[in-house]
Amino acid sequence: MSALLQLEGLRYAQGGRTILEIPALEVREGETLAILGATGSGKSTLLRLMNFLLTPQAGIFAWRGKTVTRPVPLSLRRRVAMAFQEPLLFQGTVSQNVAYGLALRGLRGAAAHSKVDEMLRLFHIDHLRHRSTRHLSGGEAQRTALARALVIEPELLLLDEPLASLDLPTKEQLADELKHLLGRRSITCAYVTHDQEEAVAIADRVAVLENGRLEQVGAPEEIFYHPRTPFVARFVRTGNVLLGAVEQSKDGLAVIRLQEKWLEAVSDVPVGRQVWVCLRPEDVLLSQEERISPSRDSARNHLAGVITAMRSNGATTQVALDCGFPLLALITRRSALDLSLSPGDRLVASFKATALHLIEEGDTEKR
Amino acid sequence: MVVGVPLGVWLGIRRFLGRGLLVTLVNTGMGLPPVVVGLFVFLLLARSGPLGNLELLYTPTAMVIAQVIIATPLVVGVTMAAIQGLDERLRLQILSLGASPPQYFWKLIIEARLSLLAALAAGFGSIISEVGAVMMVGGNLRGETRVMTTAIVLETRQGNFSMAIALSLILLLLALLINLLFTWLQQRRGA
Numbered sequence: 001m002s003a004l005l006q007l008e009g010l011r012y013a014q015g016g017r018t019i020l021e022i023p024a025l026e027v028r029e030g031e032t033l034a035i036l037g038a039t040g041s042g043k044s045t046l047l048r049l050m051n052f053l054l055t056p057q058a059g060i061f062a063w064r065g066k067t068v069t070r071p072v073p074l075s076l077r078r079r080v081a082m083a084f085q086e087p088l089l090f091q092g093t094v095s096q097n098v099a100y101g102l103a104l105r106g107l108r109g110a111a112a113h114s115k116v117d118e119m120l121r122l123f124h125i126d127h128l129r130h131r132s133t134r135h136l137s138g139g140e141a142q143r144t145a146l147a148r149a150l151v152i153e154p155e156l157l158l159l160d161e162p163l164a165s166l167d168l169p170t171k172e173q174l175a176d177e178l179k180h181l182l183g184r185r186s187i188t189c190a191y192v193t194h195d196q197e198e199a200v201a202i203a204d205r206v207a208v209l210e211n212g213r214l215e216q217v218g219a220p221e222e223i224f225y226h227p228r229t230p231f232v233a234r235f236v237r238t239g240n241v242l243l244g245a246v247e248q249s250k251d252g253l254a255v256i257r258l259q260e261k262w263l264e265a266v267s268d269v270p271v272g273r274q275v276w277v278c279l280r281p282e283d284v285l286l287s288q289e290e291r292i293s294p295s296r297d298s299a300r301n302h303l304a305g306v307i308t309a310m311r312s313n314g315a316t317t318q319v320a321l322d323c324g325f326p327l328l329a330l331i332t333r334r335s336a337l338d339l340s341l342s343p344g345d346r347l348v349a350s351f352k353a354t355a356l357h358l359i360e361e362g363d364t365e366k367r
Numbered sequence: 368m369v370v371g372v373p374l375g376v377w378l379g380i381r382r383f384l385g386r387g388l389l390v391t392l393v394n395t396g397m398g399l400p401p402v403v404v405g406l407f408v409f410l411l412l413a414r415s416g417p418l419g420n421l422e423l424l425y426t427p428t429a430m431v432i433a434q435v436i437i438a439t440p441l442v443v444g445v446t447m448a449a450i451q452g453l454d455e456r457l458r459l460q461i462l463s464l465g466a467s468p469p470q471y472f473w474k475l476i477i478e479a480r481l482s483l484l485a486a487l488a489a490g491f492g493s494i495i496s497e498v499g500a501v502m503m504v505g506g507n508l509r510g511e512t513r514v515m516t517t518a519i520v521l522e523t524r525q526g527n528f529s530m531a532i533a534l535s536l537i538l539l540l541l542a543l544l545i546n547l548l549f550t551w552l553q554q555r556r557g558a
Contacts, residue, residue: 082464090457091480104465149464
């Protein structure tokens with residue numbers, strides 16, 4: 001896929017404080033790039049820079065390979081549209097709002113009506129067309145805002161946490177619809193969110209931002225299973241991110257010392273290196289000591305531990321263990337009930353050598 | 368309105384060196400005593416004044432100049448507050464949908480029209496009730512520069528209370544009608 005928008009050497013500061021510093025980033029034609037980051041990481045600022053609403057102190061923007069000149073021509077600005085977390089609807093009716101971008105481009109009458117009608121149908125708000133925007137629910141308002149941004153058929157759609165203020169069922173439904181729509185129409189989209197699940201649900205690639213710096217860009221699986229920095233690992237809820245040292249390394253299998261315990265991981269990291277050991281809680285299998293012999297399964301790591309805390313999150317339960325180091329495991333709520341688990345119980349935690357991902361401590365500094 | 372609204376919008380959205388001073392001047396102007404304005408316009412237009420050769424003193428033009436000076440800071444101030452009162456992201460939203468600068472300017476006016484009508488009502492109120500300045504620069508000349516308020520003052524001084532009351536009622540009715548129009552524009556459905 002070729003790049004639609006490329007940024008190089010971007011630096012943006014406000015009030016003497018650097019908000020963003022990104023050596024390089026591109027949004028490819030037809031992809032949905034999720035920009036994932038915590039509050040204050042600079043992700044919304046990045047989106048506003050991509051929308052040419054802000055001027056950076058340094059950096060080159062290229063649109064389909066051609067350098068963008070400043071002030072940015074209106075014709076280029078009009079190829080990009082943006083929707084925010086709040087619907088930010090104008091006074092008037094739903095259809096007047098959806099038609100606004102078309103009116104700006106001089107498109108009125110029958111041609112505009114048919115485009116507006118199509119968008120209203122796509123977002124299931126055609127029955128609300130004459131309703132005042134003051135009398136819409138949160139979901140209806142956000143659908144209107146998305147229809148308003150999409151009706152102008154932007155070459156680049158920028159979405160700034162568009163689902164963050166919606167209730168969970170509405171959010172999930174709209175996320176599905178949006179993903180379907182973006183895919184079917186091959187719309188290039190940069191999608192800002194702080195929610196890793198939303199990012200995975202909608203994105204082809206994910207860029208993780210931290211304090212205005214790009215930590216990692218890659219496919220969702222890469223970000224989730226092969227985070228490049230401890231920050232990314234923690235941000236995508238890896239759960240277990242622990243510092244250890246490689247003591248042996250042979251035939252692609254490394255033995256890591258973690259406090260007074262030893263773990264085996266599939267890795268080529270050389271002996272002597274300090275590593276961050278990343279293990280997703282859902283990859284940890286729990287069994288009761290007296291019933292299952294650790295040697296029977298395919299997992300290479302088996303650690304005895306004591307439950308220190310349990311937290312239920314709806315259908316799942318997070319179990320915190322003390323195995324000589326703190327370890328988090330995620331099991332279904334039903335399993336927790338079946339095993340009658342409670343703090344103080346002794347368990348065996350098992351996980352495969354392939355489930356461990358190692359980040360070399362030096363790599364973090366090299367970035 | 369022609370001067371005050373655009374200036375208010377401009378002050379509401381732009382950040383530049385000296386803006387703070389300009390805003391202070393506008394705020395001061397909002398509380399400017401009309402008599403002081405009348406005095407300055409009088410001195411400006413008086414035969415020996417810098418613009419004396421224009422021979423505008425005691426003409427309706429002089430009265431309009433004074434009224435504009437009195438009303439403009441009010442309209443600018445309230446307009447600026449109205450524009451600044453809009454959500455900053457709403458302003459970004461307008462731009463991000465591809466508005467050109469004039470389209471952006473116009474949309475801001477439309478979105479802030481509730482408050483802008485209040486600005487116009489404030490400006491209108493200050494003008495229609497004004498006596499001191501128009502009397503000073505207009506001279507209250509019958510058939511030329513006599514307006515309702517100055518006529519009421521004159522009739523009261525001459526003891527023609529019934530005429531003064533009648534004129535007052537007409538003035539009140541006029542104010543009521545204009546404000547009814549403003550209120551209708553402001554509060555109508557979908558606005």
